[in-house]
Amino acid sequence: MKAFIAVLFAALCFEALNAQCPEPDTLQDAEGNKLCARMFQHSSYYYDQSCQGKVLDVYPGEDYPILTWAWDNRISSLVVAKSCSLTVWSRSKKEGSKKTFSAGIAYHLKDVKDGLFGDWNDSISGYYCTCRM
Numbered sequence: 001m002k003a004f005i006a007v008l009f010a011a012l013c014f015e016a017l018n019a020q021c022p023e024p025d026t027l028q029d030a031e032g033n034k035l036c037a038r039m040f041q042h043s044s045y046y047y048d049q050s051c052q053g054k055v056l057d058v059y060p061g062e063d064y065p066i067l068t069w070a071w072d073n074r075i076s077s078l079v080v081a082k083s084c085s086l087t088v089w090s091r092s093k094k095e096g097s098k099k100t101f102s103a104g105i106a107y108h109l110k111d112v113k114d115g116l117f118g119d120w121n122d123s124i125s126g127y128y129c130t131c132r133m
């Protein structure tokens, strides 16, 4: 039974099953460590289900100019923790367009414009996240 719960918990950490976006004020990982941001593979029309799919936890000070293959151009929603800010680039090595998100919930990166015609859905290729003390 214990093993079963452990497996279930691991699964929950990996996929946002309930899909409700976490609150910026209480954003933390499964062990209770403070996060800078959390990014999600999918979004939904429904705001209360918009943080879906695989979950990428981002810790304060993380600087990832090159996303792994599994995450490159795959992020569709994100949450930035209270007193933190997340800067993203549309191309790796901090090239392409750049955008900074302050604390809050971006339910649909599709709705966040990148220039006149583009948007940030499935576009993020690198990021830097920082928090004030």
Ligand SMILES: *[C@@H]1O[C@H](CO)[C@@H](O)[C@H](O)[C@H]1NC(C)=O
Residues within 6 Å of the ligand: 043, 076, 108, 110, 121, 122
């Ligand atoms: C985001 O991009 C993916 C891949 O192109 C697509 O499947 C998904 O529907 C897009 N999301 C929205 C809200 O348009």
Ligand SMILES: [Ca+2]
Residues within 6 Å of the ligand: 072, 073, 089, 090, 091, 092, 122, 123, 124, 125
């Ligand atoms: Ca990109």
